[in-house]
Amino acid sequence: MNEIEQTGLATMRDCWITGGTSFELAPATWKEFAAGAGPDERERRLLAIAAQALEIALRPAAPKTLKRRAPLPELALPMLPERLRPLLRAALKHAADARGKSRVVALVASRGFVLHPMDWMPAASDQTSPDVYAPWIDWQASVDGEKHTSREQLTAKNWDEFYPAARRSALADMRRTAPAVARQLIETKGSSEPAEIRLALIALMHFGLGAGDVPFLKSLSADRSGKVRELAGRLLARLGEHGQPGDGGPEEPTAELAAFITEGKSGFIRRRTTYAPAKLKSPAQERRRAELFETCNLVDLAARFGVTETDFIGAWQFGADNNVDILVSRMVAASGSDTAVTHMADTLAAEGGKPAPFVLHLMPRLDSRRQRDLIRLILKDTHYLGVLSLAEGVEAGWLDWADLTNGKTLPALCAAVAGNDEAVKRGADQFLETLGFFATAAVAEKLIGDVVAAGMAPAAPSLGLLRLNASLAGP
Amino acid sequence: MEFDLKTIEALAPDQASLSAASKLTRQSNWPRLEKNEELALVWGECQGSGSNPYRVVVDTGDHGYKCTCPSRKFPCKHTLALMWIAATAPASFTAAGSAPEWVNDWLGRRRKTTSPPAVPTPGAARKSIGEASLDDESATVEDAAAIERREAAQRKRAEDTRSSVAAALDELDQWISDQLRLGLAGFVDNSSDRCRRIAARLVDMKATALAGRIDEIPSRLMGLRSEERPDAAIRELGKLVLLAKAWRQTPDDAELRRLVSTSESREQVLANPHAIQVESLWEVLGEKIETRRDGLVSHSTWLLDLKSAAPRFALLLDYFPASAGRRSNAFTPGDRFVARLVFYPARQPLRALVAERRGDVSSGQWPDFSFGAADPLAAHVAHQDTAPWLTDCPVLLPPGAILLDDRGDAWWQSTDDPHGIALPIADAVNPTLLGLDLAATAALWSGSRLHLLAAQSGFGRLDLS
Numbered sequence: 001m002n003e004i005e006q007t008g009l010a011t012m013r014d015c016w017i018t019g020g021t022s023f024e025l026a027p028a029t030w031k032e033f034a035a036g037a038g039p040d041e042r043e044r045r046l047l048a049i050a051a052q053a054l055e056i057a058l059r060p061a062a063p064k065t066l067k068r069r070a071p072l073p074e075l076a077l078p079m080l081p082e083r084l085r086p087l088l089r090a091a092l093k094h095a096a097d098a099r100g101k102s103r104v105v106a107l108v109a110s111r112g113f114v115l116h117p118m119d120w121m122p123a124a125s126d127q128t129s130p131d132v133y134a135p136w137i138d139w140q141a142s143v144d145g146e147k148h149t150s151r152e153q154l155t156a157k158n159w160d161e162f163y164p165a166a167r168r169s170a171l172a173d174m175r176r177t178a179p180a181v182a183r184q185l186i187e188t189k190g191s192s193e194p195a196e197i198r199l200a201l202i203a204l205m206h207f208g209l210g211a212g213d214v215p216f217l218k219s220l221s222a223d224r225s226g227k228v229r230e231l232a233g234r235l236l237a238r239l240g241e242h243g244q245p246g247d248g249g250p251e252e253p254t255a256e257l258a259a260f261i262t263e264g265k266s267g268f269i270r271r272r273t274t275y276a277p278a279k280l281k282s283p284a285q286e287r288r289r290a291e292l293f294e295t296c297n298l299v300d301l302a303a304r305f306g307v308t309e310t311d312f313i314g315a316w317q318f319g320a321d322n323n324v325d326i327l328v329s330r331m332v333a334a335s336g337s338d339t340a341v342t343h344m345a346d347t348l349a350a351e352g353g354k355p356a357p358f359v360l361h362l363m364p365r366l367d368s369r370r371q372r373d374l375i376r377l378i379l380k381d382t383h384y385l386g387v388l389s390l391a392e393g394v395e396a397g398w399l400d401w402a403d404l405t406n407g408k409t410l411p412a413l414c415a416a417v418a419g420n421d422e423a424v425k426r427g428a429d430q431f432l433e434t435l436g437f438f439a440t441a442a443v444a445e446k447l448i449g450d451v452v453a454a455g456m457a458p459a460a461p462s463l464g465l466l467r468l469n470a471s472l473a474g475p
Numbered sequence: 476m477e478f479d480l481k482t483i484e485a486l487a488p489d490q491a492s493l494s495a496a497s498k499l500t501r502q503s504n505w506p507r508l509e510k511n512e513e514l515a516l517v518w519g520e521c522q523g524s525g526s527n528p529y530r531v532v533v534d535t536g537d538h539g540y541k542c543t544c545p546s547r548k549f550p551c552k553h554t555l556a557l558m559w560i561a562a563t564a565p566a567s568f569t570a571a572g573s574a575p576e577w578v579n580d581w582l583g584r585r586r587k588t589t590s591p592p593a594v595p596t597p598g599a600a601r602k603s604i605g606e607a608s609l610d611d612e613s614a615t616v617e618d619a620a621a622i623e624r625r626e627a628a629q630r631k632r633a634e635d636t637r638s639s640v641a642a643a644l645d646e647l648d649q650w651i652s653d654q655l656r657l658g659l660a661g662f663v664d665n666s667s668d669r670c671r672r673i674a675a676r677l678v679d680m681k682a683t684a685l686a687g688r689i690d691e692i693p694s695r696l697m698g699l700r701s702e703e704r705p706d707a708a709i710r711e712l713g714k715l716v717l718l719a720k721a722w723r724q725t726p727d728d729a730e731l732r733r734l735v736s737t738s739e740s741r742e743q744v745l746a747n748p749h750a751i752q753v754e755s756l757w758e759v760l761g762e763k764i765e766t767r768r769d770g771l772v773s774h775s776t777w778l779l780d781l782k783s784a785a786p787r788f789a790l791l792l793d794y795f796p797a798s799a800g801r802r803s804n805a806f807t808p809g810d811r812f813v814a815r816l817v818f819y820p821a822r823q824p825l826r827a828l829v830a831e832r833r834g835d836v837s838s839g840q841w842p843d844f845s846f847g848a849a850d851p852l853a854a855h856v857a858h859q860d861t862a863p864w865l866t867d868c869p870v871l872l873p874p875g876a877i878l879l880d881d882r883g884d885a886w887w888q889s890t891d892d893p894h895g896i897a898l899p900i901a902d903a904v905n906p907t908l909l910g911l912d913l914a915a916t917a918a919l920w921s922g923s924r925l926h927l928l929a930a931q932s933g934f935g936r937l938d939l940s
Binding site for chain 1: 511513514515516534536573574575576578579582583648649651652655656657658659660661705706709710711712713714716717720838852856859863876878879880881886888896897898899905906907908909910911912922923933934935937938
């Protein structure tokens with residue numbers, strides 16, 4: 001289309017938009033086609049020519065400011081094979097929430113694969129996905145994509161060349177191998193970061209936490225952010241350091257919490273001290289006690305009663321009040337020393353039965369042997385199978401067939417599947433999904449066979465994760 | 476397999492369904508028959524009267540079933556036929572290691588029945604498999620005079636239709652002139668009512684296909700930014716003028732008749748000696764299922780020929796009433812199969828039927844179609860040269876990427892020509908796509924927007940439809 005035609009088309013277009021005849025405005029060459037017809041037919045002919053001109057000769061004007069995202073980085077693990085993607089999508093679709101989806105992702109990563117980015121992408125704020133996804137988390141977080149994820153050792157010099165997720169991953173690794181170097185980096189570079197990032201950096205110090213970290217953590221008591229100060233206090237408490245000494249009066253939080261706890265004695269021959277939740281008069285008092293458990297440290301509370309952390313835990317009367325037991329477990333998980341945490345886990349696991357599920361709160365701080373022992377213990381009994389779905393920080397793909405058959409779990413599961421109680425069946429569905437994460441590939445395959453024999457639809461969606469697990473057995 | 480003919484008889488809603496099912500039990504109707512005994516499932520794809528095959532799955536344990544056909548009979552003839560084959564010729568089913576995704580989808584959604592399967596209904600006694608099998612043999616033979624009378628009536632009807640359509644096109648011409656006189660600004664603002672009125676007139680005058688197209692103009696205009704709509708209105712109305720003129724020149728032209736009044740039947744296309752037939756390896760690029768204003772749902776499946784030197788596409792197109800409910804997809808994007816396709820005669824053959832399907836092939840990369848450095852919309856221009864009334868044109872775009880403008884709208888841009896042509900994308904894109912280099916992209920160009928179907932990238936095939 002030449003310039004005259006373009007100008008003609010523009011004026012005809014304006015004429016038609018408002019209404020009227022455009023014949024006189026048309027380019028001469030177009031007029032030739034329209035001439036000799038009635039007024040309406042002339043306009044229609046010109047309309048047909050204009051339509052074709054717009055269709056063929058003109059293209060949408062591309063904006064000058066089109067922005068290109070940085071290429072999505074390739075990850076260190078290979079992509080899940082194409083033939084397994086339908087199974088993966090089925091498992092992801094069935095996973096009810098982000099926790100369920102992250103388990104699918106963790107299981108696949110534990111078998112040496114990553115997901116296709118069109119099937120699943122971590123969110124920019126993701127902090128729970130396997131480390132292998134750090135480049136994608138950073139890609140999600142970046143807007144302009146100028147930086148490159150470096151595979152070099154993180155140092156103060158190249159700090160700014162790392163995206164936050166890659167930095168977090170590198171620092172976590174460094175804390176495991178050279179905690180002092182990592183601490184120095186956090187100390188040097190962290191102070192210039194905003195509070196939210198500073199908090200995430202300090203949280204990384206729980207890897208390889210040791211006495212050498214005390215001076216730095218103490219220096220954070222003057223930090224601008226209340227959350228950072230609180231976290232530093234928790235980490236110090238884990239190291240047995242007491243918080244800021246108060247005046248010891250009844251207004252001091254630890255003293256207030258201690259007042260909500262009853263100290264007693266038990267045993268006829270060897271009298272020993274016990275601690276139990278005090279009976280409170282109002283829901284407001286219960287709320288206050290819950291708040292205090294959230295903010296106080298175990299070491300301070302134990303000191304208040306003049307005992308060590310482990311003595312306090314040993315004397316606590318688990319089973320007296322479920323809600324308070326959970327609060328105690330969470331306090332131990334947040335501020336207890338490593339010794340206190342393992343002592344509590346071992347004590348409750350040794351007792352077995354009812355209190356054991358509370359130790360799930362401690363899971364993220366337990367070593368994998370204790371995590372597995374505890375899960376085996378819960379599996380042995382059938383009363384708390386539901387709580388297993390809440391377990392966090394546990395490895396995927398280790399549960400053996402003996403773990404599953406060493407108790408009543410499998411018969412109970414098969415009975416639930418075969419029965420007609422819809423609520424029990426839903427519970428069984430959820431449990432199967434949990435087992436899909438814990439089980440080895442061989443166990444997953446065998447378990448599918450057993451529950452199908454018990455009456456479950458062979459292609460039931462709740463078997464999705466088990467099917468994916470079984471298919472990830474090998475090449 | 477846990478079927479017997481008594482069960483099928485009991486499940487059938489009526490004798491007619493059984494009779495219809497008996498005609499579908501020939502294996503030639505079923506390009507795919509598979510089973511998985513562990514999952515207690517049989518499934519298959521039945522080539523029905525539509526372009527897309529119907530997908531049928533039956534649970535042999537509790538006799539639950541699902542078919543993608545729009546029938547309101549439950550179970551439909553396709554389901555009954557699949558059960559019938561399972562009961563009488565179980566060897567026809569190939570054992571499959573796992574169920575395909577569409578079967579898994581159904582399983583995920585279904586609610587298991589707790590009642591015992593196949594309770595005979597009160598009318599079951601009046602249905603008979605034996606009677607259904609005899610139906611084929613009792614076809615009546617027409618005499619020559621009756622054939623002559625029928626053909627004469629057909630010719631008369633065709634003549635009446637032609638006169639009626641000619642009158643409809645005159646009315647359409649007048650309507651277009653009115654829109655130009657009244658102003659396209661008003662037409663754009665009020666296109667819904669104005670198009671509905673003329674579409675209703677065209678339906679009355681037997682220009683049904685054209686009416687359906689005009690009914691869709693408002694939604695096509697509303698999909699664009701307000702400043703683009705007048706140009707789009709010029710394009711839409713100008714194409715109608717061209718189509719009307721072309722029909723007047725050759726009213727018996729099959730392509731034009733299809734676009735203006737009615738389409739030929741599946742049987743007519745298959746029997747047409749001039750219809751182009753292509754046997755090749757086809758990949759399902761994607762599907763579009765859209766509910767139209769006239770109450771029909773259009774179901775388009777786009778295929779890519781993987782063996783032709785230049786990109787060749789095929790469209791399997793079906794319509795069914797929206798009242799029949801949501802219909803599952805007929806294919807899974809990325810499926811590959813060897814098939815003989817018969818194209819509806821046209822200047823740019825695109826719409827096709829699957830005449831024969833030979834078997835599935837595993838997926839992989841697209842062949843290197845050696846894109847020229849020229850215009851990525853060259854195929855569209857070629858289509859417009861021969862058939863200027865066409866709207867959507869499939870294109871295979873060279874290496875490129877998806878970019879965002881200041882408003883957050885997505886554009887496709889060629890890698891080799893970063894400052895040149897960029898094509899706006901119709902819908903919001905998955906943000907992950909913005910970080911992928913696309914080695915090739917299959918899409919539909921509507922004249923103003925790109926509707927993505929599929930792409931090849933460093934991360935393999937991407938389903939974008």
